[in-house]
Amino acid sequence: MHEGIRTEIATLGEFGLIKHLTEGIQLQNPETKYGVGDDAAVLEFPDRQVLVTTDLLMEGVHFDLVYTPLKHLGYKSAMVNFSDIYAMNGRPKQMTVSIAVSKRFCIEDLDEFYDGLKLACQRHQVDLVGGDTTSSVTGLAISITCIGSADKEQVVYRNGAKPTDLICVSGDLGAAYMGLQLMEREKAVFQGETEVQPDFAGKEYLLERFLKPEARRDVVERLAKAGIRPTAMMDVSDGLSSELLHICSQSGTGCRVYEERIPIDYQTAVMAEEFNMNLSTCALNGGEDYELLFTVPLALREQVSQLEDVKVIGHMTAPDLGCALITRDGNELELKAQGWNPLKE
Amino acid sequence: MHEGIRTEIATLGEFGLIKHLTEGIQLQNPETKYGVGDDAAVLEFPDRQVLVTTDLLMEGVHFDLVYTPLKHLGYKSAMVNFSDIYAMNGRPKQMTVSIAVSKRFCIEDLDEFYDGLKLACQRHQVDLVGGDTTSSVTGLAISITCIGSADKEQVVYRNGAKPTDLICVSGDLGAAYMGLQLMEREKAVFQGETEVQPDFAGKEYLLERFLKPEARRDVVERLAKAGIRPTAMMDVSDGLSSELLHICSQSGTGCRVYEERIPIDYQTAVMAEEFNMNLSTCALNGGEDYELLFTVPLALREQVSQLEDVKVIGHMTAPDLGCALITRDGNELELKAQGWNPLKE
Numbered sequence: 082m083h084e085g086i087r088t089e090i091a092t093l094g095e096f097g098l099i100k101h102l103t104e105g106i107q108l109q110n111p112e113t114k115y116g117v118g119d120d121a122a123v124l125e126f127p128d129r130q131v132l133v134t135t136d137l138l139m140e141g142v143h144f145d146l147v148y149t150p151l152k153h154l155g156y157k158s159a160m161v162n163f164s165d166i167y168a169m170n171g172r173p174k175q176m177t178v179s180i181a182v183s184k185r186f187c188i189e190d191l192d193e194f195y196d197g198l199k200l201a202c203q204r205h206q207v208d209l210v211g212g213d214t215t216s217s218v219t220g221l222a223i224s225i226t227c228i229g230s231a232d233k234e235q236v237v238y239r240n241g242a243k244p245t246d247l248i249c250v251s252g253d254l255g256a257a258y259m260g261l262q263l264m265e266r267e268k269a270v271f272q273g274e275t276e277v278q279p280d281f282a283g284k285e286y287l288l289e290r291f292l293k294p295e296a297r298r299d300v301v302e303r304l305a306k307a308g309i310r311p312t313a314m315m316d317v318s319d320g321l322s323s324e325l326l327h328i329c330s331q332s333g334t335g336c337r338v339y340e341e342r343i344p345i346d347y348q349t350a351v352m353a354e355e356f357n358m359n360l361s362t363c364a365l366n367g368g369e370d371y372e373l374l375f376t377v378p379l380a381l382r383e384q385v386s387q388l389e390d391v392k393v394i395g396h397m398t399a400p401d402l403g404c405a406l407i408t409r410d411g412n413e414l415e416l417k418a419q420g421w422n423p424l425k426e
Numbered sequence: 427m428h429e430g431i432r433t434e435i436a437t438l439g440e441f442g443l444i445k446h447l448t449e450g451i452q453l454q455n456p457e458t459k460y461g462v463g464d465d466a467a468v469l470e471f472p473d474r475q476v477l478v479t480t481d482l483l484m485e486g487v488h489f490d491l492v493y494t495p496l497k498h499l500g501y502k503s504a505m506v507n508f509s510d511i512y513a514m515n516g517r518p519k520q521m522t523v524s525i526a527v528s529k530r531f532c533i534e535d536l537d538e539f540y541d542g543l544k545l546a547c548q549r550h551q552v553d554l555v556g557g558d559t560t561s562s563v564t565g566l567a568i569s570i571t572c573i574g575s576a577d578k579e580q581v582v583y584r585n586g587a588k589p590t591d592l593i594c595v596s597g598d599l600g601a602a603y604m605g606l607q608l609m610e611r612e613k614a615v616f617q618g619e620t621e622v623q624p625d626f627a628g629k630e631y632l633l634e635r636f637l638k639p640e641a642r643r644d645v646v647e648r649l650a651k652a653g654i655r656p657t658a659m660m661d662v663s664d665g666l667s668s669e670l671l672h673i674c675s676q677s678g679t680g681c682r683v684y685e686e687r688i689p690i691d692y693q694t695a696v697m698a699e700e701f702n703m704n705l706s707t708c709a710l711n712g713g714e715d716y717e718l719l720f721t722v723p724l725a726l727r728e729q730v731s732q733l734e735d736v737k738v739i740g741h742m743t744a745p746d747l748g749c750a751l752i753t754r755d756g757n758e759l760e761l762k763a764q765g766w767n768p769l770k771e
Contacts, residue, residue, distance in 0.1 A: 114475060115583070118584075118676070120479060120510040120511075121514045121574065123581055124476040124478065125475050125578075126471060126476060127472060130469065130470050131469040131471060131476060131573075132468060133467045133469065133555065133571070134466035134556065135522045135558055137526055137560055139563070141563040143560070165465040165466050166465075168466075169464065169468070171466070175478070177480045179481070181484045210478065213480055213481050216484070218486040219486075222482065222484065222567045224524060224567075224569035226480055226571040227466075228476075238460070239464050314465075331463070
């Protein structure tokens with residue numbers, strides 16, 4: 082929350098607030114005909130398919146304002162939606178943002194949140210075209226809808242993988258989860274002791290992965306440049322295991338993933354050791370990585386192995402072989418979705 | 427809330443719940459290529475403009491579950507978004523629905539809410555194509571995004587009205603607001619006395635207008651049939667005064683509205699009398715009417731006056747004449763937006 086000058090939201094009212102938050106926004110895409118200011122935004126996609134994804138983020142469930150700066154929250158809220166559009170092999174183009182805020186928030190807080198949103202939009206050339214600004218009697222609620230586009234022939238679904246296809250993943254996994262664990266530990270340790278500053282030296286990467294994820298436009302662009310159209314693709318938000326099971330179930334395949342090939346950063350490994358946690362479990366089930374998980378035909382092994390920051394971690398199989406992790410010592414473990422589930426007890 | 431069988435949401439988990447709520451949904455529009463089940467929905471609008479509108483509804487701010495059945499809430503949540511698309515002279519085509527629920531809700535509750543959503547979708551031929559289902563530590567949050575389409579030349583904005591244009595409104599105004607007042611009164615009177623049933627005889631229209639508004643597709647279709655393209659249009663959600671001021675400010679005009687011409691239902695008038703409220707104030711500032719407010723060139727007076735359920739209530743003027751209500755006794759009162767503002771103290 083903002084420290085320093087504090088301007089109450091009530092001084093602007095709803096329409097004044099919307100104007101304050103959205104003025105100066107320049108539309109960047111020719112597909113955006115009209116943005117904020119009418120009953121609906123007006124877009125145009127004459128020869129493309131239109132992609133729509135949406136997320137609802139609730140305080141106390143999806144984020145903790147004790148350790149999440151509002152600018153980071155805005156940035157991340159936008160990024161996780163862009164990530165869904167890239168996961169369809171599309172490009173994000175427009176975004177609507179609705180927020181419900183209680184009286185403990187001031188205009189300066191919302192400015193910070195919007196600064197994060199706008200930075201994300203700028204980096205990914207996305208137009209903020211509408212939304213809703215209202216009040217909440219309790220916590221902060223954020224709802225974002227992202228609209229993207231893709232060539233008709235280039236849209237990639239979850240259901241197109243074939244047995245023998247290679248399974249690929251970008252970046253590394255488990256770091257955002259370790260960042261979250263680290264934040265939770267520090268929150269518990271320092272509760273009440275405001276003088277003490279936590280020391281995150283050597284763990285910056287984990288915090289960045291958790292607080293400021295980057296949607297992988299670069300990977301989608303590299304795939305396009307290499308002429309590779311994945312047979313199936315998803316972004317890793319709930320955890321690698323969970324996403325792999327979705328692709329297998331929708332494609333009607335099984336899979337084999339090799340533990341030793343799962344990309345993990347050094348800091349993630351150190352932190353798992355420190356927390357006495359199983360490193361592979363963190364990488365398989367941690368979630369919030371926002372990396373791209375995709376499959377390509379076996380014939381493209383050569384091309385895909387040359388892609389920067391992409392690793393082949395296994396292959397699809399016939400469905401009756403099930404979904405399994407091959408451990409370092411050669412054992413087969415059935416893959417289970419232990420990822421984050423907000424509706425489980 | 428549901429009485430009778432109660433199945434905990436945790437028994438299904440997030441993916442099970444989404445499957446339960448969305449299975450059996452038939453896509454109705456050729457523009458919908460892929461609905462629920464991937465990272466994003468896939469749509470196609472080759473020769474049309476795409477309209478996007480979104481709303482975030484919070485328990486305790488936008489609705490009170492004490493007197494709002496969940497089926498009605500679902501129906502209304504969808505309708506208010508359809509209404510925004512009609513207000514652009516478009517047709518709603520797809521919708522995403524995100525909800526955040528606390529543990530006091532069971533699956534049967536969500537079924538009722540979705541029954542209302544689905545009924546609204548069926549009546550307006552809208553496809554439910556995606557969303558998000560998550561948990562809340564406090565009240566219910568509902569976020570809906572509606573996507574519509576319109577012919578390029580047919581989109582109507584708020585900014586196209588000219589001085590001398592006629593101001594028209596559909597249906598009647600103030601009834602939903604009186605319905606809300608009635609509900610609030612009964613809630614206060616009967617608090618704690620569960621045996622006593624409130625008597626709503628003779629006030630059914632008010633309750634229906636409040637609990638189950640109907641987006642005015644019929645009016646948009648009648649306009650199209652008559653070959654009338656309004657110069658400006660909005661739906662009446664915050665109140666006639668507030669919406670008129672928006673159109674005038676965006677179009678750069680003033681306006682004159684005649685008190686005696688504002689359409690008001692008999693039940694609204696009786697109820698205002700009973701509550702000792704000024705009837706015109708209710709009709710001007712009540713809000714939640716979801717009627718269409720639009721302007722047409724003076725030359726179309728003949729055509730527009732023949733439209734069923736549409737009334738001419740005044741005309742636009744030069745901007746320096748300001749915005750005023752001409753009262754029954756011929757006085758001029760400056761129009762002020764006293765409509766609902768969730769962010770005012």
